[in-house]
Amino acid sequence: MMDLPNNTTPLSHHDMVVHNARHxxxxxxxxxxxxTAQPTIGEYTHQMGGGTNQPPPQTNxxxxxxxxxxxxxxxxxxxxxxxxxxPYSYISLITMSIQNSTTKMVxxxxxxxxxxxxxxxxxxxxxxxxxxxxxxxxxxDCFIKVPRSPDKPGKGSFWTLHPDAGNMFENGCYLRxxxxxxxxxxxxxxxxxxxxxxxxxxxGHPSYKQMQMNTSPRGGPGGxxxxxxxxxxxxxxxxxxxxxxxxxxxxNIIAPEHEGDFRYAADxxxxxxxxxxxxxxxxxxxxxxxxxxxxxxxFNLSTSLMNQYYQNSCMIPNNTxxx
DNA sequence: CCTTGTTTAAAATTAA
DNA sequence: TTAATTTTAAACAAGG
Ligand SMILES: [Mg+2]
Numbered sequence: 001m002m003d004l005p006n007n008t009t010p011l012s013h014h015d016m017v018v019h020n021a022r023h024x025x026x027x028x029x030x031x032x033x034x035x036t037a038q039p040t041i042g043e044y045t046h047q048m049g050g051g052t053n054q055p056p057p058q059t060n061x062x063x064x065x066x067x068x069x070x071x072x073x074x075x076x077x078x079x080x081x082x083x084x085x086x087p088y089s090y091i092s093l094i095t096m097s098i099q100n101s102t103t104k105m106v107x108x109x110x111x112x113x114x115x116x117x118x119x120x121x122x123x124x125x126x127x128x129x130x131x132x133x134x135x136x137x138x139x140x141d142c143f144i145k146v147p148r149s150p151d152k153p154g155k156g157s158f159w160t161l162h163p164d165a166g167n168m169f170e171n172g173c174y175l176r177x178x179x180x181x182x183x184x185x186x187x188x189x190x191x192x193x194x195x196x197x198x199x200x201x202x203x204g205h206p207s208y209k210q211m212q213m214n215t216s217p218r219g220g221p222g223g224x225x226x227x228x229x230x231x232x233x234x235x236x237x238x239x240x241x242x243x244x245x246x247x248x249x250x251x252n253i254i255a256p257e258h259e260g261d262f263r264y265a266a267d268x269x270x271x272x273x274x275x276x277x278x279x280x281x282x283x284x285x286x287x288x289x290x291x292x293x294x295x296x297x298x299f300n301l302s303t304s305l306m307n308q309y310y311q312n313s314c315m316i317p318n319n320t321x322x323x
Numbered sequence: 324c325c326t327t328g329t330t331t332a333a334a335a336t337t338a339a
Numbered sequence: 340t341t342a343a344t345t346t347t348a349a350a351c352a353a354g355g
Contacts, residue, residue, distance in 0.1 A: 335346065
């Protein structure tokens with residue numbers, strides 16, 4: 001049976017093309033949806049003063065819009081759309097946040113902040129997605145809660161990545177992992193593998209070893225060729241390389257205090273000098289990219305960066321031609 | 324009260 | 340289409 005005419009689908013990543021990631025500000029990234037026909041995607045005027053205080057249903061676009069100036073806009077160019085939802089799952093975003101931190105340990109509020117700083121989209125409906133973030137942290141085994149340092153009077157705990165949860169997004173897909181990484185540990189707590197090798201201690205004290213590995217010069221462990229090492233390998237989805245390179249570890253090559261010589265040598269865009277700035281991982285084409293029959297599509301979406309990443313990633317068998 | 328976490332349950336989306 | 344993953348909602352406990 002065909003799918004039901006569920007026309008009310010609130011837009012998914014599937015239906016949108018990554019136009020280009022522009023930063024509205026030093027560190028902000030804004031994803032614009034491809035708006036072809038169907039101007040349906042309405043914008044919500046303010047919060048409707050209805051009876052229920054329910055937040056608006058989610059669309060791919062930031063629903064706020066309006067607000068500022070209802071001036072005469074070009075009726076043809078609906079550029080009024082806000083930021084679209086970034087093509088990253090919450091797990092991805094959380095991982096970004098952790099990896100981006102110098103200590104690899106972040107608090108919940110820091111995660112919030114990181115996401116909001118980076119993606120204006122998440123400056124809205126905070127209650128909604130922050131709840132999801134919390135859920136992700138608790139639910140997924142790849143995130144481990146580390147008790148606060150004895151001397152730190154903070155609020156919550158720190159969150160880290162499970163040591164064994166290597167590159168969870170090696171397939172290049174940041175929306176959905178292939179598998180969910182579950183800790184082998186069944187009964188116990190956070191399954192800290194009986195390794196004793198460079199494992200953080202009870203309070204997440206980093207081992208010396210760990211620090212060292214963060215300074216691997218260009219070419220990750222797997223040593224892809226033309227790939228720097230920061231940000232996920234465009235060619236990442238390659239053969240089963242035992243790459244331990246975290247996808248979001250932009251600092252894989254650069255130590256925070258190192259102030260090295262090259263720092264942003266590899267990044268076409270600016271490179272983060274400060275925690276506020278961060279280079280978000282590239283996105284990939286969803287369906288392996290449709291034949292792009294429409295001439296409109298192959299427009300300018302082939303940005304330098306984007307282009308690279310569209311390479312492989314998730315492709316579909318393309319067999320079966322029938323439904 | 325609010326923030327942080329955990330958990331259950333269901334809806335939505337993704338990738339195959 | 341399906342199965343697995345992700346998202347969303349909501350109830351609840353602990354702590355500040
Ligand atoms: Mg967890």
